[in-house]
Amino acid sequence: MALTLEQIAAHLNLLAKPPGSLGRWEELAARLCFIQQSLQPEVRPAELVIFAADHGVVAEGVSLWPSLVTTVMAEQIALGGSVSGVLSDLYEIPRRVIDVGTKTAPELKNPMLIDRRVSAGTKNLATESAMTIEEFDKAWRSGVDEAIESRHRGAKTMILGEMGIGNTTSASCLGVLLANIGVAQAIGQGAGATDDSLRKKRDVVEVASHRAKTLWGETPKLAIAEVAGFEIVAMAGFMVQAAEQSQTILLDGVIATAAALVAEAMSPGCVKCMIAAHQSAEPAHRLMLAHLGLTPMLDWSMRLGEGTGALALFPLLEGAAAWCTRTASISSIAHRLL
Amino acid sequence: MALTLEQIAAHLNLLAKPPGSLGRWEELAARLCFIQQSLQPEVRPAELVIFAADHGVVAEGVSLWPSLVTTVMAEQIALGGSVSGVLSDLYEIPRRVIDVGTKTAPELKNPMLIDRRVSAGTKNLATESAMTIEEFDKAWRSGVDEAIESRHRGAKTMILGEMGIGNTTSASCLGVLLANIGVAQAIGQGAGATDDSLRKKRDVVEVASHRAKTLWGETPKLAIAEVAGFEIVAMAGFMVQAAEQSQTILLDGVIATAAALVAEAMSPGCVKCMIAAHQSAEPAHRLMLAHLGLTPMLDWSMRLGEGTGALALFPLLEGAAAWCTRTASISSIAHRLL
Numbered sequence: 001m002a003l004t005l006e007q008i009a010a011h012l013n014l015l016a017k018p019p020g021s022l023g024r025w026e027e028l029a030a031r032l033c034f035i036q037q038s039l040q041p042e043v044r045p046a047e048l049v050i051f052a053a054d055h056g057v058v059a060e061g062v063s064l065w066p067s068l069v070t071t072v073m074a075e076q077i078a079l080g081g082s083v084s085g086v087l088s089d090l091y092e093i094p095r096r097v098i099d100v101g102t103k104t105a106p107e108l109k110n111p112m113l114i115d116r117r118v119s120a121g122t123k124n125l126a127t128e129s130a131m132t133i134e135e136f137d138k139a140w141r142s143g144v145d146e147a148i149e150s151r152h153r154g155a156k157t158m159i160l161g162e163m164g165i166g167n168t169t170s171a172s173c174l175g176v177l178l179a180n181i182g183v184a185q186a187i188g189q190g191a192g193a194t195d196d197s198l199r200k201k202r203d204v205v206e207v208a209s210h211r212a213k214t215l216w217g218e219t220p221k222l223a224i225a226e227v228a229g230f231e232i233v234a235m236a237g238f239m240v241q242a243a244e245q246s247q248t249i250l251l252d253g254v255i256a257t258a259a260a261l262v263a264e265a266m267s268p269g270c271v272k273c274m275i276a277a278h279q280s281a282e283p284a285h286r287l288m289l290a291h292l293g294l295t296p297m298l299d300w301s302m303r304l305g306e307g308t309g310a311l312a313l314f315p316l317l318e319g320a321a322a323w324c325t326r327t328a329s330i331s332s333i334a335h336r337l338l
Numbered sequence: 339m340a341l342t343l344e345q346i347a348a349h350l351n352l353l354a355k356p357p358g359s360l361g362r363w364e365e366l367a368a369r370l371c372f373i374q375q376s377l378q379p380e381v382r383p384a385e386l387v388i389f390a391a392d393h394g395v396v397a398e399g400v401s402l403w404p405s406l407v408t409t410v411m412a413e414q415i416a417l418g419g420s421v422s423g424v425l426s427d428l429y430e431i432p433r434r435v436i437d438v439g440t441k442t443a444p445e446l447k448n449p450m451l452i453d454r455r456v457s458a459g460t461k462n463l464a465t466e467s468a469m470t471i472e473e474f475d476k477a478w479r480s481g482v483d484e485a486i487e488s489r490h491r492g493a494k495t496m497i498l499g500e501m502g503i504g505n506t507t508s509a510s511c512l513g514v515l516l517a518n519i520g521v522a523q524a525i526g527q528g529a530g531a532t533d534d535s536l537r538k539k540r541d542v543v544e545v546a547s548h549r550a551k552t553l554w555g556e557t558p559k560l561a562i563a564e565v566a567g568f569e570i571v572a573m574a575g576f577m578v579q580a581a582e583q584s585q586t587i588l589l590d591g592v593i594a595t596a597a598a599l600v601a602e603a604m605s606p607g608c609v610k611c612m613i614a615a616h617q618s619a620e621p622a623h624r625l626m627l628a629h630l631g632l633t634p635m636l637d638w639s640m641r642l643g644e645g646t647g648a649l650a651l652f653p654l655l656e657g658a659a660a661w662c663t664r665t666a667s668i669s670s671i672a673h674r675l676l
Binding site for chain 1: 353354355356357359360361362363404406407409410411413414418419420421424425427428429530619635636637638639640641642646649650653654656657660661664665666670671674675
């Protein structure tokens with residue numbers, strides 16, 4: 001018999017605190033209990049999995065950074081020099097960086113940096129399909145396989161992140177395609193932008209998302225492949241598999257949420273295992289989360305990616321698991337009050 | 339030569355991430371660097387110090403809970419059965435519970451539960467001075483002594499909390515007295531309320547804060563003593579001493595912030611060492627924080643007290659210290675991008 005949200009709320013109200021006094025922390029605890037179907041949820045082992053890939057669309061001038069940054073930062077994440085690497089060390093969360101298609105393959109040999117390259121970046125989605133169906137399937141399978149491996153290692157909480165110069169353009173297209181967001185609202189500054197790069201981004205998203213929409217009737221997969229990135233598709237595959245395995249998925253920012261839209265489109269219902277860690281500075285993010293029925297926990301205007309927003313929430317998720325499991329019950333101390 | 343906010347911002351912009359991309363996490367890191375006057379801030383050792391005391395004003399029916407709850411929960415905090423106790427264990431933060439005047443002295447003998455009792459609770463502030471000047475000084479001194487001891491133990495971050503049935507009434511009076519908040523805005527539901535208890539609370543705050551205001555001309559201390567609580571005065575004394583010792587003070591909710599108002603009134607400038615961990619569900623809290631020039635980091639509608647809101651922010655403060663110290667600089671990876 002399934003544990004209901006009402007039963008979870010009743011449990012939280014038996015703890016030695018005024019009912020509801022932990023506010024949204026109770027909402028977080030309740031969602032975790034519901035995902036794990038347990039009043040004693042466990043968040044560890046947790047893993048940080050970062051998917052990295054490049055985007056042909058950077059040829060359009062939509063990003064201020066060169067594609068090589070994807071490779072260099074993928075290496076830094078593995079080495080622990082990135083913000084996400086520092087945080088995963090601090091919070092004692094093992095990390096893996098999955099190269100699903102950087103333009104320049106990493107030089108670094110490191111056990112945390114895994115080669116699952118589909119190809120050297122997507123095609124330019126401004127003018128052609130970002131990937132073929134075969135490439136979509138290969139990227140998806142990378143994510144599924146990673147999720148299966150994580151389950152074999154016993155992982156309960158999956159913190160997913162990405163690195164991919166140009167990928168906010170792809171995410172914007174997916175927001176338009178899968179969450180009915182208007183093009184103007186779908187565009188943000190990403191990792192940095194000028195008026196010129198924003199205008200180019202807007203023009204590209206307008207054209208490419210329209211093209212993708214016309215393909216929806218054939219198959220949704222074809223429409224998604226038209227504008228997606230390898231790291232987004234891999235993350236979506238991971239999410240679908242992780243949800244089947246009843247793992248808890250901590251969503252990061254606008255790219256991870258674009259992947260969640262893809263996951264939900266391909267396998268409706270998998271959103272039930274997701275927790276929206278934060279609301280990013282990207283304007284499309286709130287609309288995407290609303291489309292998925294998720295309410296973000298932190299609102300710190302972060303826009304770094306690499307899973308950093310999801311990492312920020314992790315110790316608070318762990319806190320929720322701890323207090324909802326270990327706090328004394330009112331009944332255990334009631335005799336002292338007589 | 340002092341480290342300026344501009345120098346700190348320049349340092350954060352040299353790290354391997356888009357400038358400003360960590361949003362409010364950068365604001366938190368910058369404030370921590372500024373308090374510690376270091377670009378490599380350290381947050382540990384950290385300590386949780388909870389002051390507990392009772393309030394004669396509960397005789398007016400302002401709270402739904404009996405004073406004995408203060409004693410029982412003080413014991414539970416020490417034992418680790420309260421939410422704050424669970425979190426301090428999880429986040430590996432040693433805790434101390436300082437009894438500065440519970441109505442019923444704790445039965446528990448425990449090294450984490452310290453007896454610094456001023457008396458068995460304050461007088462009923464609805465009808466008379468909550469405490470004498472001698473009692474104010476004794477409570478204040480308890481806080482100062484605790485801060486000095488914490489410094490001897492090397493503590494860098496002080497997480498302050500409180501337990502005291504009836505203390506939101508006292509905090510509301512202090513908000514009216516010290517932050518010019520209107521009586522209607524100063525009243526919230528505290529740990530739980532009915533229409534009847536809220537009406538009583540409002541009437542009491544109206545009368546008592548007016549009485550306190552008339553005493554301000556004699557000395558501020560006399561006015562504060564008229565409506566304060568022992569745990570609030572002790573916490574204020576702690577804050578003033580901790581600020582002199584350049585420790586970082588994590589503010590919890592409306593009671594801790596009332597103590598911060600007292601601290602700032604008694605020793606202007608000590609707010610520079612404070613960080614507002616969260617915005618509580620109490621309506622007066624935002625106004626008090628604004629009066630102090632502080633912007634809360636979390637907004638989760640918490641209203642438990644016991645330092646739980648400050649504990650929630652601690653791992654994120656630790657995260658800020660970590661990423662601003664250990665993230666690779668752009669210059670260290672720039673050669674890879676050529």
